[in-house]
Structure formats: C-alpha cells, structure tokens
Amino acid sequence: MADKITPRSKDFSQWYLDIIQHAKLADYSPVKGCMVIRPNGYAIWERVQRVLDGKFKETGHKNAYFPLFIPESFLKKEAQHVEGFAPELAVVTMAGGKKLEEPLVVRPTSETIINSMFAKWIQSYRDLPLLINQWANVVRWEMRTRPFLRTTEFLWQEGHTCHETDQEAEEEVLRMLDVYREFAEHYMAMPVVAGKKSESERFAGAVRTYCIEALMQDGKALQAGTSHNLGQNFARAFGTEFQTRDGGRDFTWQTSWGVSTRLVGALIMTHSDDKGLVLPPRLAPIHVVIVPIAKTPEEREEVLSKAKLIADSIKSWPTQKAGLGTPMAVHIDLDDTKSPGWKFAEWEVQGVPLRIELGPKDLAKGQAVLARRDTGEKSFVEFTDIPARALELMLEIQEGLFRRAQEFRNQHITDVTDFEEFKKALDEKGGFVRAHWDGTAETERQIKEETKATIRCIPLDNPQEAGKCVRSGKPSSQRVLFARSY
Amino acid sequence: MADKITPRSKDFSQWYLDIIQHAKLADYSPVKGCMVIRPNGYAIWERVQRVLDGKFKETGHKNAYFPLFIPESFLKKEAQHVEGFAPELAVVTMAGGKKLEEPLVVRPTSETIINSMFAKWIQSYRDLPLLINQWANVVRWEMRTRPFLRTTEFLWQEGHTCHETDQEAEEEVLRMLDVYREFAEHYMAMPVVAGKKSESERFAGAVRTYCIEALMQDGKALQAGTSHNLGQNFARAFGTEFQTRDGGRDFTWQTSWGVSTRLVGALIMTHSDDKGLVLPPRLAPIHVVIVPIAKTPEEREEVLSKAKLIADSIKSWPTQKAGLGTPMAVHIDLDDTKSPGWKFAEWEVQGVPLRIELGPKDLAKGQAVLARRDTGEKSFVEFTDIPARALELMLEIQEGLFRRAQEFRNQHITDVTDFEEFKKALDEKGGFVRAHWDGTAETERQIKEETKATIRCIPLDNPQEAGKCVRSGKPSSQRVLFARSY
Numbered sequence: 012m013a014d015k016i017t018p019r020s021k022d023f024s025q026w027y028l029d030i031i032q033h034a035k036l037a038d039y040s041p042v043k044g045c046m047v048i049r050p051n052g053y054a055i056w057e058r059v060q061r062v063l064d065g066k067f068k069e070t071g072h073k074n075a076y077f078p079l080f081i082p083e084s085f086l087k088k089e090a091q092h093v094e095g096f097a098p099e100l101a102v103v104t105m106a107g108g109k110k111l112e113e114p115l116v117v118r119p120t121s122e123t124i125i126n127s128m129f130a131k132w133i134q135s136y137r138d139l140p141l142l143i144n145q146w147a148n149v150v151r152w153e154m155r156t157r158p159f160l161r162t163t164e165f166l167w168q169e170g171h172t173c174h175e176t177d178q179e180a181e182e183e184v185l186r187m188l189d190v191y192r193e194f195a196e197h198y199m200a201m202p203v204v205a206g207k208k209s210e211s212e213r214f215a216g217a218v219r220t221y222c223i224e225a226l227m228q229d230g231k232a233l234q235a236g237t238s239h240n241l242g243q244n245f246a247r248a249f250g251t252e253f254q255t256r257d258g259g260r261d262f263t264w265q266t267s268w269g270v271s272t273r274l275v276g277a278l279i280m281t282h283s284d285d286k287g288l289v290l291p292p293r294l295a296p297i298h299v300v301i302v303p304i305a306k307t308p309e310e311r312e313e314v315l316s317k318a319k320l321i322a323d324s325i326k327s328w329p330t331q332k333a334g335l336g337t338p339m340a341v342h343i344d345l346d347d348t349k350s351p352g353w354k355f356a357e358w359e360v361q362g363v364p365l366r367i368e369l370g371p372k373d374l375a376k377g378q379a380v381l382a383r384r385d386t387g388e389k390s391f392v393e394f395t396d397i398p399a400r401a402l403e404l405m406l407e408i409q410e411g412l413f414r415r416a417q418e419f420r421n422q423h424i425t426d427v428t429d430f431e432e433f434k435k436a437l438d439e440k441g442g443f444v445r446a447h448w449d450g451t452a453e454t455e456r457q458i459k460e461e462t463k464a465t466i467r468c469i470p471l472d473n474p475q476e477a478g479k480c481v482r483s484g485k486p487s488s489q490r491v492l493f494a495r496s497y
Numbered sequence: 498m499a500d501k502i503t504p505r506s507k508d509f510s511q512w513y514l515d516i517i518q519h520a521k522l523a524d525y526s527p528v529k530g531c532m533v534i535r536p537n538g539y540a541i542w543e544r545v546q547r548v549l550d551g552k553f554k555e556t557g558h559k560n561a562y563f564p565l566f567i568p569e570s571f572l573k574k575e576a577q578h579v580e581g582f583a584p585e586l587a588v589v590t591m592a593g594g595k596k597l598e599e600p601l602v603v604r605p606t607s608e609t610i611i612n613s614m615f616a617k618w619i620q621s622y623r624d625l626p627l628l629i630n631q632w633a634n635v636v637r638w639e640m641r642t643r644p645f646l647r648t649t650e651f652l653w654q655e656g657h658t659c660h661e662t663d664q665e666a667e668e669e670v671l672r673m674l675d676v677y678r679e680f681a682e683h684y685m686a687m688p689v690v691a692g693k694k695s696e697s698e699r700f701a702g703a704v705r706t707y708c709i710e711a712l713m714q715d716g717k718a719l720q721a722g723t724s725h726n727l728g729q730n731f732a733r734a735f736g737t738e739f740q741t742r743d744g745g746r747d748f749t750w751q752t753s754w755g756v757s758t759r760l761v762g763a764l765i766m767t768h769s770d771d772k773g774l775v776l777p778p779r780l781a782p783i784h785v786v787i788v789p790i791a792k793t794p795e796e797r798e799e800v801l802s803k804a805k806l807i808a809d810s811i812k813s814w815p816t817q818k819a820g821l822g823t824p825m826a827v828h829i830d831l832d833d834t835k836s837p838g839w840k841f842a843e844w845e846v847q848g849v850p851l852r853i854e855l856g857p858k859d860l861a862k863g864q865a866v867l868a869r870r871d872t873g874e875k876s877f878v879e880f881t882d883i884p885a886r887a888l889e890l891m892l893e894i895q896e897g898l899f900r901r902a903q904e905f906r907n908q909h910i911t912d913v914t915d916f917e918e919f920k921k922a923l924d925e926k927g928g929f930v931r932a933h934w935d936g937t938a939e940t941e942r943q944i945k946e947e948t949k950a951t952i953r954c955i956p957l958d959n960p961q962e963a964g965k966c967v968r969s970g971k972p973s974s975q976r977v978l979f980a981r982s983y
Contacts, residue, residue, distance in 0.1 A: 040613075042564045103588060104590045127527050
C-alpha cells in the first residue's frame, strides 16, 4: 500500500491526497465539495476538540448551540459582512413542501444569528463579559475544494464574546489567538507566526483580524486560525446594547474566533512523509501499535498473551506529570491474514508514533523492538522498561517533530529588499518573504496579481525599521510576511 | 424568580416552558421552530454526549462525519423512506449565487448518504461488521414545535452499522437499545419500557423499530430513543454488497439507532418540580453550589477562604469507585449583589443537586448546612465529613429520583379489558394502558382517532396471553402498551 503514495518531490499536491486516501482520513462524497470524514480522520478531530474545548473552558467560555439557519435579512444588517459572504451562501428556499416567505441561509458563520440572541440576553454591564463558544458545521460554497483545507461544509468552533470596553475585547482577541498559537505549537508540533491581517485580508465585518500562519512542507503558508476584534459593528447592527457602570448606554464590544477541520490538513502537510501520515503524539488517537509475530498457533498464543501484558502496562503508565496530556492508547494488531512486513508498512501509513514488534525470539530474550515512526529508528527494550521508554519516546517524537518543523520554517523566511529578489525567493525557495510594504491595499493587490503572494500577517511585536516598499518604493516603517498560501 | 414558575397542577405545559426559561436552558430563536440551546442546557447535553460516546466506543463503534446535504435523488432510492420524510424536508435550491441543478436536502437522518459511502467501503465480509456513529444536527420541518421535544433543527447521534447476517444485525439493534435503556435508567434516573414498535409507528425504511418509552409527570409517554433493524432495504437501494465467506455475494444487513436533545426535555419532565429544574447527579454539570453568607468584608473574606477549601476537598474527593461517573463539580456563588435567600431560590431553579450554606456561625461551629435539591432536606455536617457526605448524597439523590419516577410510572400502568375502561384510564389517570390489540393497523388507527392514544410499544419479553382486542373484540395473543404521548 505504502508504495502507492506519490512522493512529495514528484507531486506534493497528489501526495497530500494520497495520504488522505491511504491513511483513510477522508473520502469524497457524492455532494460536490463536501467530504466524508472517516473514523481515522475524525479521531484526530476529536483529539483537537477535546484539548481546545478544555482550554476554552479554562478561559471562562461556555458552549451553546445556535440555529443552522439564518434569515437572509439578518446577514444584510452588517453591510461588509454580507458583501464578504454573499457569493458563498447556500440557501434553503423550500421547506415542508412549501416555498419559504423568507429564504434561510445555511450559516457560513454565526455572528448575525448569535447577535440577535445577545441583544435579548444582555441588559447591563453585569451581564458582561459574555463568553460563548459553539462547535458546529458551517457551509461556504467554494469553487475549488480540497479535503480538510477547503470544503463546502466544514466543522469548526466559533467563539463569540461581548465586553464592556474596546480594551477588554482586544485582550480577549489576543488571549484566544495565544490559545491557538500554544495549541498549534505544543499539541500540533506546528510552529506558527501570530500576527495581524492587512485590511484586505480581514474578516468581513471585523475591525481587526489576527491569525496564526503556519508553513507547509511545500513552502506554502496556511492560515491555521483567526481571531477577530469586531468592535461594535455587529452590536450596532443588531442593537446589542447595555447599561454602563455610570448609568449610560453603549453597544457591546465583541470578538469572534475560530479554528476548523482545516487543522487536520495542516497537521498532514507539516509532518507527514512519503511513507504516510506522521502524527504528533499529543494528538495521536493511537500512540503505540503492537505487532505480534508468530508462525505456529503455540507461538501466537504466547506472543499475544505477552502483548496484552505490555499493552496494559503502557495504558496504565502515568502520563499526566510528563505532559502528554492523555494516557497512552495502545492497539494490538490481531489480524492473522497479513504478514508482519505488510503490517509495519500499514501502521506507518496510518502515522502511529511508535510500533512494538514482538516475536518468539524477543520473548526468549525478555525484550521487544521499538520502532519510531518519525525517524524509523529501532531499538531493543527490556519488557519492564517498555512503558517508561514509550512515554519518553512520545515526548521525544513530539519535541523532534516541532524542532524539525521549526527549522524548516526558519530556513524558509527570507528577507528581501527589491522586487526581483522578492520574486526569486518565492519561485526558487518558497516560504515566507519578509519585505517592506507601503501599507496600501493597492500595492498589496498588485503584488498578489504579479506573484500570487499575499500578506500573510504583520507579526505581533514586529520590529519597526524605516525602509522602502519592495513594490512601490514608497516609504515603509516595517517588513511584513508575504507568501503563497493555501 | 422561582415564584414566577407556573405550578404543574395549574398548567403542565406552561410549567415546562417556564422551567426552560427560568433555568436558562434554551431560548426561542428568530428562525421558526429552531431553538437556541443556552449554556445551562448545552452543559447537560455535553454530559449526555460524554457518557453515551464512551458507551458507543466500548461497544466497538467509531465516530465519523457525513455531509449535511443529501442529493434529492438519494432519498428517493428507498421508497418508504422518502414517503416518510418528504413532508418534513428543508431543501437548498440556490448556492453560490446560482440555482442548483439538483436540489440538496438538509439531512433529516443519514441512512441514504451514509449508504452511498458504505457501498464504496465494503467489499468483503472482512470489512464487516462496520460500526459507525455520527454526532450531528438534523432538520425536520415540523408544524408544531416545543423546545427540546420537537424542534425543526435538533442535535443527535445516529449509529449506522453493517453486518454479515440478519441475526448479527438484530443483536446489534437490541444491544444498542439496551445501551439506551441503561443510560436512561442509570444516568437519567428515568425508568423506561423497552419494546418493539407496531408497523404503523416504525421508522420509514426499517424492517423493525425498537424503542424505549418513558412516562412524564403529566401522564404522557415520551419516546426517548429508537433502534432500527433496517434489514437489507438500504443496502439494496444503494448496492451495498459484499463477498460472503463462502464466496457468494449478499447485501449487508444494517441497523441505525439514535437519541437526541429530546432527552433534555425528558429529563426536565421526569424530575423537575414547581421550584425549578431537578437534575440527577450523574448528568448534572454542577453537583454542589456553595453559597457564602457574610455581612462584613471581614466575615466575607473568612467565609470565602473556607468555602474554597471545602470546594477543593469536594472536587478532589475520589468518586470513581462510588460510580458517580465523574468527579464532583463545585461552584462557589461569588455574586455580592444578591441576598442568600435569593441565591438559594436561584440555585434551586437551576437544579443543582446539593447546596452548601456557609456563614460565620457555621465557621465557629466547624460545620456547614447541606441542603438537598430533591427533598429540600437540610442537615449540619462537620467540615471534615463534607466531601464523603456530599458523595453519599449524590448517590442517594440519584437513587431517590429513580425510585420516585419508577413508583410514579408503575402506578400509571393500568390493565384494562374493555374500551370504556380504556378511555376512562386515559382520561382520568393518564399513563400507560395495557390492553389487548388485534394486531391490525386499522384498529390502531381507530383507537388513535377516538382517544389520541397510540401503541407506544410491545414490550420485550411481553407475556403471551389469550384475550380479546379492546376495540374490535377480535382475538389477541398479548397486551400492548398504549398512551397519549409527546
């Protein structure tokens, strides 16, 4: 099976699709642009949900659920919002056998429907801050789709919060951006640049949009999460007002922020290799697979019985202090119709971080073979040492994947001073290009037209330095990050 | 606040809506028939999800995700299925600014779209059983809606499985029915009758439908979960075939089963009282609320500091062996703008199983007041005994709620022999009526027209006894359960 995966060097885009198919992460559905998330892919998303949901609750947010359908008129209440989303909407016009009086839009995002409720729930500053999150499906009618990265329907979480002041809203926006950054780096082992979007790239209806930007192995950037300061735009549109501390009235200051199943695509393109999926242990649904090797029924019985003992010892090994974030999950491959070699390759395709090979000879020596998915390195480990060594390896693999991705990313940030260098860096090396920009949407548009690169972000705490815009030659006060992107 | 709840005796239906509003479980949305699930309501659903998801995984099922949209032609492939669902469909006809060539139905249930994938994934008996579950939103255009019980959009889980034989499918159907029964009784503290539906009440496209039926405090029955044996109906419609062990070909034998946010409505109507919500501890998002009582800032500081120690001791008290299913969650009410009396009433409205009252006098005596939500009983408990006593009370409350509901249910099962008794039992007492039935859909229809009662189920292992149908007088071999229902 593994030999059917197209090498990255040959065709990165096909490699990505091959990984998804061979590792059974997703499948094409009969509905244009909609994918089916298969159990292997969904299990990764469940890990993402579990971890992020915990972090949202730690930071005071509560989950709720708002309707899938939004009256068309609601979207139109915020002018920029409807302009941004109108081309992507799916619309229900018939229901219960009748034509609807007002068409219902399938939510592309929920700011409008949620604000219609916030306006009911919020009366006073005592009702603030209101910190809500929703796990949901959303629909954006896309022309070109790609599993996980861009699909007509996708799964996500959307946080929606209301605050007394602009400052509190901005703090919330940056707090959640940092939750995303920390999640990307610590759990996904994916280094990201946190920064602000240019005006052209900001969310339709937001005052400011922040994002985390990652770099894929083909040198293209990927926006992995966004956090928006909505100012009072939606509050004004929906009349979400409150009585202030000093007895006056004000519109609430709001934020929204989200990550989606796109993260699974980012995970694949950050770590995986030509053999298949590579998963960071903190998000792996299975940490260790044990492949028993036996020729006779007697051998099989002996080996399986030992395999079960090893599995139990790993599962019950304490992981909390070590910071894996979850007990180790172990799977024993009981299939007796396949050869060990076939199984080794198959589990490599599926990205399980650690494989344990166990045969009669190992039993005799009181040891087993431990094979790392990331480096392929094999070692013999005595039975009693296996659980502790497995945990060590989880952390080594997690750390190693991050370090490797970080080195790759750092090697793919190029400072340029003129437009020829700019184009050359993009074409020959890919990755992020740091360049001066005159701050205008016009120049940004020209650069995009001429190079297909966009401003990915203006990094937080970006150093200020006088310079000349790489395209217009006009004065600039800072370099920003350009890249071609997903 | 509590005094605004309509008493059950006055208007049960209004009482139900009052509980939902006062306990902030849900709210009406601007979209007809769609509700908003507020944080208090969603937290209960999250507990339901967490527990059931664990049980599905223990029984070998894996989660996946299938598209929200279903091509209209798919629904039509199974004749009974489309007939059953056609009147309730919401249909997307416009997307991305254009009219769609084929309208897309918003899933009312996913048998068809899932079978289109099963047909791709299953080749051989080696691929079976295939055991999938999905947590999702579904839409059924309802004329009369009621929060949690019947809404246009609702949240649910739908299990979909494929098997080699009819017998294996039937075993799965009954296994999952039993998972639901055990969940209803052990976690929701809600006694249910597990049984088979009559032909008229079975799922559109199923060979047999099983269900669990609960009884609400107003004497109306509520279907709380269903499990369907689909036979080969959908497999034939979609060509879900496999190579059998003996080298032949067969269509897979399938099941589907689901429970929804309706369970939250069932929970409310089983246990709550005129003061507000009553939650069984195994599903309560908060188990214990501590209300500090203090007049001066010094008192407040002292009381709060003790409250925190008590909270920590309860939170860290081991609950696993006692079978609560989760650590105890504790909330300290820090609001200093409300009186203790107001807070007591408010937490009763919200259904927290145990309230701890803690004031300066209690501090001096080294004790606190523990007040049960279910019985209102208060007791003084020494500080060191609080965590153990709190856990005991959780289990007593859980058990007590179940026992009370079971007594109520058992008192509301009436055996009748003729149609006058039948109508009298329904009108004067409500609840389940056990009566002989001739087994025909025609008689069932007549009874429904004349009394608004339907056959809720034919209980599993129903005793066989010769008798005469309560309506037609024709011979009958067993009594079945009739009731008016939600």
